[in-house]
Amino acid sequence: MAKKFNFTKADIDSLPIPDTGKRDTYQDTKANGLQLRVSHTGIKTFSVFKRIKCGDPERITLGRYPDMTIDQARRRTMEINLAISEGRNPAEVKRGEKSEMIFDDLFSEYIERHSKPNKKTWTEDVEKYKNHVSGKIGKLKLSSIDRSSIAMIHSSVTKHGSPIAANRVLALISSVFGWAISAGLWEKNPALGIRRNKENSRDRFIQGDELPRFFQAVADEPNETVRDYVLISLLTGARRSNVCSMRWKDINFDRAEWRIEETKNGTPQTVALLPEAIHVLLNRKPIVECLYVFPGDGKQGHLVEPRKGWERILARAGIENLRLHDLRRTLGSWQAKTGASLAIIGKSLNHKHQNTTAIYARLDLDPVRESMSSAVSAMFRAGGLKEPADVHKLKKNLK
Template sequence: MQKKFNFTKAEIDSLPLPESGKRDTYHDAKTNGLSLRVSSTGVKTFCVFKRIKCGNPERVTLGRYPEMTIDQARRKAMETNIALSDGKNPAEIKRKLKSELLFKDLFAEYIERHSKLKKKTWDEDLEKYRNHLENTIGKKRLSEIDRRTIATIHSSITKQGCSKSKQGSPIAANRTLALISSVFGWAISSGLTDTNPALGIRRNREKSRDRFIQSDELPRFFQALADEPNETVRDYVLISLLTGARRSNVCSMRWKDISFDRAEWRIEETKNNTPQTVTLSLEAIEVLKNRIGKNESEFVFPGRGKLGHLVEPRKGWERILERAGIENLRLHDLRRTLGSWQAKTGASLPIIGKSLNHKNQSTTAIYARLDLDPVRESVSTATSAMLTAAGLSKPGKVIQIDKKKAKG
């Protein structure tokens, strides 16, 4: 069956299937040479069917519908028509289309040649790709990805979030859009493509997040921690809260970087590309000492992956929040929680910035003149206040709760 009509999504989606073993061909009334072949199994493929100078008809396959949109097929058909008119070999055109980079291949190049070398948080790029891009544009050729494709992904994440979440995430949508733009920007500088389809797409408006654990939530939170069956997850969350350190740094915490004599933890590389000395409260030291000898790993929080340490305790974190009956709390909010309790107990902004290793131009000079003594006092005061609010005023009582349950 052959029919000519103006290709639209509605028309193509409603096309009947041919008999078993047969194939129907339809021609676009809008773009010269553009055809759609429909197999009896339902596979729909765009192609260009054109008679070239030597007189023989040639068919150049462009891509499958709906992975390739109608607009993309029309644009690629016009490019192919021009190439055929210029006398280029159809076989070369087919090879070029077949060998063109897929986004998943470009992203792999980006991770290895740029992200891992330049970004401390390259693993977050991988997570965004797996959550939002792998099943949407991962298998698309670069020429098939236009601004409309990217805008649709951004809108979908904004409304629905990732597959693991029922709620949308405007911020996650913005971060994913920024990642796509970064990938294509790097590809342009590397000579792998000529355009960045993520440019010009309007970002969602963002509000600064101010969530931290409130006084009335602390008792439930610490009890939920004590009930956590995975000791590595439990202790990881405790250290994250008691030090205010960033997730990636706590995950990769090494025994060799901890001095129990000085009550300090030295981080050689942070997100700000500067080293940081984290002061350890009595409670943090007790949690760490309780972990000594439980494994032979160089990491305080070992993991089963290639990195050798914990990467993302998402499931454990969700268990803790569910037991505590706490909503809308993220792991990063633990860092904000310590800073908030420091502020509540009278710490100055420079002290808080020093303890959390914030990079701020207006206070960098002040940070440089601070020693760790006032920072240590502030962290200890904030820690004591949090534990008091939780009804755990004695040092190490968090661990004791767990031990009592084990004996029972």
């Protein structure tokens, strides 16, 4: 039987500590159903003990004393009593809150059930989440994550000088909630309506006056894998992930073609290999059978991110604000300079666009190869190379 008294701070502070393994319960005379339980460790916890409808009595834990004050406990007890009088069951609500998923758990579900099966770049999602999201809202229950908390993450990444990265983080959070809604795990997306940072389309590519320095810096690169990777990226215009995972079995030297079965836009691609690219590939073709053209020591077995080598090349060339992806844009830009149509450029770079898909489908590789060849020849001339086909002798030609 619970002992009854009017809860006051002085009386609660003076309550005795029960013996080991025991717990004493006290009833407040002022708030109907409010109890205080004291454990043998001295922990004091407020709770409401009430019969709901015609069932057995339910205990709803409110909080620990003194973190929760007596007045707070009494107000919360009145709210619960009101809910019970209206036919609701606060105990069931409390149990639902305990079982509610936290955002870390939802993200894990998103990665395993959506990102891994559908996105080759799922590891980038994990990296963004670990760096920017998990420590902020990962441990929060979904119902406690609102637009404000997500906007703060976006603002924080932006203030650290990464406005584009902030947009990508925001897009990831929105994608997680959007997937949760479609999977029946949640009902709303609090990331909607947050204003993105303005993004200007990037138009950087290697200019004519930069090409001599660039080619010389590539020739001087001591890491052969990095050097060849950069050249193949430039000569094919393929996406970084596809070049990194390039496989020998996908290369047909007789037809001078490279078949990419999976690309970012979901469609396969056949890349025309120019003589310059063929020379690079033949020069590095291994005697012993190997799966990847650019093997690596990591879990994926191939080159993943040649960032340090790229930075060395740029430093030697004295070139700033140039990214690996800009090599792809460089080929397309020089194709445009040498008179290629947008359809030809789109075909060679495997761009996917509704208005031009039908045109791309009717193009074979011959005009694409001719356009790419013209662009590469123009680049090599601008770069001071007299014999563009002898790429494997690049260092010798430049000096």
